[in-house]
Amino acid sequence: MAIPLPAAAQLIPLGNDLTLLQLDSGSFCATLSLLGGQLLSYQPYGQQPWLYMSPQALLQTGKAIRGGIPVCWPWFGPHPTDSSAPAHGVARQQPWQLLAVEQDSDAFHVKLQGPHWQGLDVELEYTLSDHIAMQLHTHNHSQQPHTVSTALHSYLAVSDSRRIRLAGLEDAVFEDKVAARYSRMPSAALQLNGEFDAIVYSEADVILSDPGWQRKLHISRRGSGSVVVWNPWQDKAARLADLPDEGWQDFVCIEAANAGEDSYTLPPGASHTLGCQIRAV
Numbered sequence: 001m002a003i004p005l006p007a008a009a010q011l012i013p014l015g016n017d018l019t020l021l022q023l024d025s026g027s028f029c030a031t032l033s034l035l036g037g038q039l040l041s042y043q044p045y046g047q048q049p050w051l052y053m054s055p056q057a058l059l060q061t062g063k064a065i066r067g068g069i070p071v072c073w074p075w076f077g078p079h080p081t082d083s084s085a086p087a088h089g090v091a092r093q094q095p096w097q098l099l100a101v102e103q104d105s106d107a108f109h110v111k112l113q114g115p116h117w118q119g120l121d122v123e124l125e126y127t128l129s130d131h132i133a134m135q136l137h138t139h140n141h142s143q144q145p146h147t148v149s150t151a152l153h154s155y156l157a158v159s160d161s162r163r164i165r166l167a168g169l170e171d172a173v174f175e176d177k178v179a180a181r182y183s184r185m186p187s188a189a190l191q192l193n194g195e196f197d198a199i200v201y202s203e204a205d206v207i208l209s210d211p212g213w214q215r216k217l218h219i220s221r222r223g224s225g226s227v228v229v230w231n232p233w234q235d236k237a238a239r240l241a242d243l244p245d246e247g248w249q250d251f252v253c254i255e256a257a258n259a260g261e262d263s264y265t266l267p268p269g270a271s272h273t274l275g276c277q278i279r280a281v
């Protein structure tokens with residue numbers, strides 16, 4: 001059933017299960033995809049985009065969209081026991097249902113319901129205004145406990161990934177997925193100089209400083225004891241068919257997560273909310 005839309009919101013059907021929701025408040029514009037329930041773009045007028053979208057991204061049911069904020073749910077990374085299951089879960093490749101779109105002054109509130117998975121339900125609430133706020137609610141309707149891992153896999157657009165700094169995670173323990181060992185983050189702000197893929201165990205806020213665009217984005221989380229930081233760098237980017245060879249220079253992923261040892265077990269009837277806010281400071 002069609003839901004009422006504010007005048008500044010528009011649904012754009014692209015066929016084959018693909019529908020985009022375009023929002024334009026007059027001070028920012030944003031696009032959501034019902035495939036994946038995923039924010040594809042967000043850009044305050046007069047600013048560089050906040051989110052990176054690969055020009056080679058595939059928009060196809062059953063595939064993940066390389067860019068924006070894919071939702072990894074109900075597992076992050078490879079499935080713990082089933083190697084034939086898709087990486088990062090089922091939510092980012094399946095259609096979501098739009099439940100509500102509301103506008104009050106300069107803010108849009110969007111609610112979506114994701115695919116059901118073995119007794120687990122997922123809903124995502126966005127508030128888009130001068131910042132991005134997301135709440136991912138997972139509920140266990142089944143009679144068994146379920147272990148869940150998730151991430152809001154933000155591809156944050158940057159002027160040059162070699163020049164940015166990430167502050168806030170100093171000295172935190174992290175799982176280094178490139179070296180396959182545990183390690184500690186540097187004592188100073190992190191500057192990337194090669195492939196980086198880490199589950200960092202911390203609840204601290206992260207500040208991404210981009211000197212090229214003279215921008216600082218502040219990422220805060222709720223219900224999240226881990227943050228994933230990822231950049232594939234040159235060699236891995238060349239192996240990703242849906243990313244241009246030089247695309248790694250244009251983003252860093254800073255993902256509000258419940259990943260690795262920060263996965264959680266939901267008893268029957270229980271719920272969990274993972275929240276993330278991204279704002280310019």
Ligand SMILES: O=P(O)(O)OC[C@H]1O[C@H](O)[C@H](O)[C@@H](O)[C@@H]1O
Nearest residue numbers: 064087088177197198228230253
């Ligand atoms: O290529 P994808 O399945 O979208 O995953 C992209 C990346 O996501 C996360 O950041 C993981 O930590 C990485 O190991 C993975 O390479």
